[in-house]
Amino acid sequence: xxxxxxxxxxxxxxxxxxxxxAAQIQVGFxxxxxxxxxxxxxxxxxxxxxxxxxxxxxxxxxxxPPLATFGRIAIALVVLYGxxxxxxxxxxxxxxxxxxxxxSYLISPRPVAAVLCGIGISSLLFAIFKFAxxxxxxxxxxxxxx
Amino acid sequence: xxxWANLAQGxxxxxxxxxxxLAVGGCFIGTVIGSLPGxxxxxxxxxxxxxxxSLGLDATEALxxxxxxxxxxxxxxRISSILxxxxxxxxxxxxxxxxxxxxxxxxxxxxxxxxxxxxxxxxLLATIGLMLLAPILxxxxxxxxPAEYFALYLLAFCTLGGLASKNQAKAALAAAIGLGLAxxxxxxxxxxxxxxxxxxHLMDGIDxxxxxxxxxxxxxxxxxxxxxxxxxxxxxxLERITVPVRDIANSxxxxxxxxxxxxxxxxxxxxxxSLGSFLAxxxxxxxxxxxxxxxxxxxxxxxxxxxxxxxxxxxxxVPMLTLGVPGSGTTAVLLALLxxxxxxxGPLLFSERPEVVWGLIAALLIANFVLLVMNVPMxxxxxxxxxxxxxxxxxxxxxxxxxxxxxxxxxxxxLILMIIFGIFGYLxxxxxxxxxxxxxxxxxxxxxxDSLRRAMVISDGDWTYLFSSGISIGLWVAAxxxxxxxxxxxxxxxxxGRIHG
Numbered sequence: 291x292x293x294x295x296x297x298x299x300x301x302x303x304x305x306x307x308x309x310x311x312a313a314q315i316q317v318g319f320x321x322x323x324x325x326x327x328x329x330x331x332x333x334x335x336x337x338x339x340x341x342x343x344x345x346x347x348x349x350x351x352x353x354x355p356p357l358a359t360f361g362r363i364a365i366a367l368v369v370l371y372g373x374x375x376x377x378x379x380x381x382x383x384x385x386x387x388x389x390x391x392x393x394s395y396l397i398s399p400r401p402v403a404a405v406l407c408g409i410g411i412s413s414l415l416f417a418i419f420k421f422a423x424x425x426x427x428x429x430x431x432x433x434x435x436x
Numbered sequence: 437x438x439x440w441a442n443l444a445q446g447x448x449x450x451x452x453x454x455x456x457x458l459a460v461g462g463c464f465i466g467t468v469i470g471s472l473p474g475x476x477x478x479x480x481x482x483x484x485x486x487x488x489x490s491l492g493l494d495a496t497e498a499l500x501x502x503x504x505x506x507x508x509x510x511x512x513x514r515i516s517s518i519l520x521x522x523x524x525x526x527x528x529x530x531x532x533x534x535x536x537x538x539x540x541x542x543x544x545x546x547x548x549x550x551x552x553x554x555x556x557x558x559x560l561l562a563t564i565g566l567m568l569l570a571p572i573l574x575x576x577x578x579x580x581x582p583a584e585y586f587a588l589y590l591l592a593f594c595t596l597g598g599l600a601s602k603n604q605a606k607a608a609l610a611a612a613i614g615l616g617l618a619x620x621x622x623x624x625x626x627x628x629x630x631x632x633x634x635x636x637h638l639m640d641g642i643d644x645x646x647x648x649x650x651x652x653x654x655x656x657x658x659x660x661x662x663x664x665x666x667x668x669x670x671x672x673x674l675e676r677i678t679v680p681v682r683d684i685a686n687s688x689x690x691x692x693x694x695x696x697x698x699x700x701x702x703x704x705x706x707x708x709x710s711l712g713s714f715l716a717x718x719x720x721x722x723x724x725x726x727x728x729x730x731x732x733x734x735x736x737x738x739x740x741x742x743x744x745x746x747x748x749x750x751x752x753x754v755p756m757l758t759l760g761v762p763g764s765g766t767t768a769v770l771l772a773l774l775x776x777x778x779x780x781x782g783p784l785l786f787s788e789r790p791e792v793v794w795g796l797i798a799a800l801l802i803a804n805f806v807l808l809v810m811n812v813p814m815x816x817x818x819x820x821x822x823x824x825x826x827x828x829x830x831x832x833x834x835x836x837x838x839x840x841x842x843x844x845x846x847x848x849x850x851l852i853l854m855i856i857f858g859i860f861g862y863l864x865x866x867x868x869x870x871x872x873x874x875x876x877x878x879x880x881x882x883x884x885x886d887s888l889r890r891a892m893v894i895s896d897g898d899w900t901y902l903f904s905s906g907i908s909i910g911l912w913v914a915a916x917x918x919x920x921x922x923x924x925x926x927x928x929x930x931x932x933g934r935i936h937g
Contacts, residue, residue, distance in 0.1 A: 297867055308616055312619075315623075315628065317626075323897035324889040324897075329619065330631070333612050337609055344609070349602070349603055352867055375852075393834055411828070412835070415832070423487055
């Protein structure tokens with residue numbers, strides 16, 4: 291109930307913002323009958339209507355996990371974000387090993403197994419990516435280059 | 437005969453060594469992906485698409501590899517349904533109903549062989565159906581103008597939305613989200629940037645591969661972290677594997693009926709394999725004289741959904757190839773592959789790139805025999821792979837997804853966008869907003885808008901042009917019916933478990 295109400299209200303806000311930004315689209319003077327704005331308006335309108343229905347007729351609560359699980363998911367998010375940012379400066383091997391070890395630890399908290407898993411996945415995937423598939427991944431990034 | 441000449445051309449393409457190897461490799465990878473709980477065909481194909489590009493495959497080869505993975509995943513889904521009582525993918529849900537009880541009775545091997553044969557019958561006949569039906573439909577599709585295409589896209593969203601979710605508003609919202617995201621980037625017709633907020637990375641739009649891998653694969657990691665209590669220890673023993681000749685003979689007609697039902701379900705734009713297996717099981721249950729024993733390990737209850745979902749998998753390729761409108765989540769991902777390869781599916785594909793279409797059909801015929809061998813005599817191999825623990829599997833999935841997308845685009849921006857899609861994918865799954873219409877919206881949004889605008893150019897702004905032909909009126913009626921009907925049907929059908937498109 292509550293989740294759907296909050297979700298619906300958020301969607302209403304986003305849909306209104308979407309329609310407002312669609313109104314900002316520049317329209318060239320040589321435009322077709324429909325133009326660049328109509329379809330975004332239509333889509334925003336449909337989203338708005340759906341959101342209203344969701345607010346007025348919410349489903350039952352989805353069964354959220356306990357706070358600790360959210361904490362673990364948040365840590366995983368931070369890890370993945372760090373991996374995404376570190377990939378270019380540090381290369382593939384070290385960030386991938388750290389990230390896989392961290393995710394592995396979050397799922398099954400055994401430090402030794404997690405570290406081994408990280409090293410294993412990182413080096414195995416690098417070998418597959420680099421030598422079997424010929425992807426252009428740098429093993430170590432710029433930091434280690436000079 | 438036209439058909440034989442085309443087919444011969446197809447086999448000439450498919451029977452080269454490299455294409456054959458790709459088909460075999462794809463079947464193997466697909467069966468593994470299908471059998472691992474949590475990794476379904478759409479996830480699996482999504483994760484592998486970036487890798488297919490980096491292999492430098494041409495269009496036919498890439499398509500053969502990915503459809504082999506697709507077919508393989510449809511076969512493989514049953515393995516964990518039967519052994520673990522956890523469906524390996526969504527369409528395999530119905531197989532748990534009789535497959536697991538059969539395994540508990542000590543007939544796990546029989547259930548695996550029987551369902552493997554049923555998968556083979558369903559998939560092979562559906563591939564033949566695809567071969568016969570697709571060229572005809574492609575010819576009809578020449579009659580489609582922009583108004584008809586607009587109505588057809590609408591139909592796809594309506595039927596997909598109607599079936600994929602318990603809440604029509606949420607399904608329609610999902611489609612709107614996808615279409616809204618598709619608008620980001622340069623306007624196809626005028627070249628003016630829309631909704632980019634001055635962000636240069638958004639100028640050429642949101643890459644649908646980023647969205648797909650984020651919504652499917654990254655979200656799956658979070659979902660798994662939440663439900664990590666489920667371990668994948670195999671609960672039933674798998675002894676020697678023999679061929680249960682009598683069960684196969686008894687369920688011959690079951691397989692044929694289920695194949696027909698599944699194929700038709702697959703043809704409907706947006707309906708997909710889950711509907712195929714659901715309808716096949718329910719139909720078989722009501723037809724069978726011993727219908728009451730369904731759910732307690734009746735072999736026919738194993739054969740029906742497997743023939744049904746594999747037939748639907750083949751059927752779903754028909755609208756994807758002939759009209760460019762995917763019939764299921766996985767075919768939506770395959771459409772993304774085609775578009776990225778610069779191939780526009782549709783009637784012209786059959787006349788301009790026959791080697792792609794017929795090479796694919798020939799490869800699918802070959803893949804079915806490969807899959808029969810892998811899934812019947814060699815099934816024990818996959819049972820062993822099934823015991824990979826999640827603490828190795830999930831980091832692996834994460835790294836393959838990130839590595840694949842990064843190797844394609846080389847931009848950290850895309851990876852961060854993918855993580856954001858992952859968060860939303862998780863939240864949407866929890867709230868009950870289906871993710872497949874979002875993908876479909878991102879994929880088809882620009883085409884849908886283009887056909888609307890072209891229709892309006894033709895009619896000089898007269899909106900009634902949208903309903904001016906018999907085909908488009910029929911499509912509009914079907915679209916409205918497809919969206920409204922589930923509201924009433926939902927009360928009539930008491931569904932065993934959750935069904936997803």
